[in-house]
Amino acid sequence: MTEPGGRAGDAAGPTGLDASARDRLIESHLGLAAYLARRYSDRGEPPEDLRQVASLALVKAARRFDPSVGVEFSTFATRTIVGELKHHFRDHAWAVRAPREVQEHYLEVSAAVGELSQRLGRSPTLREVATACSLREDEVLVAMEAGQGYRTASLDAPESASDAVLDRLADEGDAEKLEQRAELAMHLRGLPDREREIVRLRFIEELSQSQIAARVGISQMHVSRLLRRALEQLRQAYEADA
């Protein structure tokens, strides 16, 4: 019988694991599933959904595990879980369907941007990202453009009023821009709280995307997506109003 994390080859074969052995295997690797789900947690999908996908993938891995192949279960399970998480993103997280290759590039780019930003202490350049991902610069650009169709769950959240933010917005700044700000404040009412706050921070306080990301607790690329979507909504609101 293969013990959790033990070398394959100690057990009777792919169908040789009985239910209790499978359960032990699953139980002892739940932490691995949670860890892998967390690695994908800043890409716009609800964390609980990702944990569920990873847990189901772990069960699938335990069922399919063939100890006679000579691969550790943790290695096999990692591949299965990561594969299922990627499928989940392909199938559920794209509001506008992009070709699979482009979607995969986007996920690579997204991860590289996070790592590089942390290492460099600033937003990376296109060239730096392309080098890190072994992609051409135009492939990174296309992937990022496609990434704008990546669903941002918070935009689906119901609206709620936060008049304190709006009042502050209308009161801020110099007098000559007051009317402009008041008009913007009025239209911001149609946005969900977080998008409204991000628009305010970017276009009124003029914080950079990185500064907003640090303040709100999401990635710079997520801020970029939320900004674009929020602007789209604002433009529509202005035009409807006109």
Next chain:
Amino acid sequence: MAQFVDVSVPARPQFLSLVRLALGSVGAQLDLTLEELDDLQLAGEELCLSLLRRPSGPDARLELRLEWEGDAIEVRCRLDGAAARPDGAEDEHAIGEALSEQILDALVDDHGRAAEDGAVIAWLRKRRGERLPAP
């Protein structure tokens, strides 16, 4: 010596993805960070939209020149076929004017509008920010 790219698209919002890609490619020549690149694309898109909100005929086109030198880029967007005021003055109450102003104020170093040969021109300028080299 300044270099430039010209882009010409039908004056419809669905072609703005081409403008964004062109801005991305040119921004990469200046070695902008992704954040600066994103700001440039957002600003360029807003510049175009500020012109597209004006009434224009079905054959109207957006003509863009993206010109860069050193650490600076200038984007000039011309809408041919739009109904410009004969006196060349700007309509202060164009749809979404306040939003465009607010967005461009935050994203670029300078921007403005002008009338030229009966066409409306919107322009912006942006410089690459100072930063330390990669370690």
